[in-house]
Amino acid sequence: MQETDTSIELVLDGQPIRVSAHGSVAGALLEAGVAWLRSSPRAHGPRGAFCFMGVCQECAIVIDGRRQQACLVTPRAGMTIERGGVR
Ligand code: FES
Numbered sequence: 001m002q003e004t005d006t007s008i009e010l011v012l013d014g015q016p017i018r019v020s021a022h023g024s025v026a027g028a029l030l031e032a033g034v035a036w037l038r039s040s041p042r043a044h045g046p047r048g049a050f051c052f053m054g055v056c057q058e059c060a061i062v063i064d065g066r067r068q069q070a071c072l073v074t075p076r077a078g079m080t081i082e083r084g085g086v087r
Pocket of ligand 1: 026048049050051052053054055056057058059060069070071072
């Protein structure tokens, strides 16, 4: 069986990061070791994806300039992601 490279490069908070091209942005970031996606509104504690099915809103981040749920978006090469700005 031939092994293929299925990773892609995204831009996370201005820095390039290689992630899996499969699944969701939230899953790809978590697989790459990025669990923190935003801060809680009151205590400013770290928050990350929880349900991975579009219900909890814990994965809301800015993807390509729009607030989106990272668990519902498929990663694409060159995609820009900004964490922490969504409350
Ligand atoms: S992880 Fe719950 S909405 Fe995305």
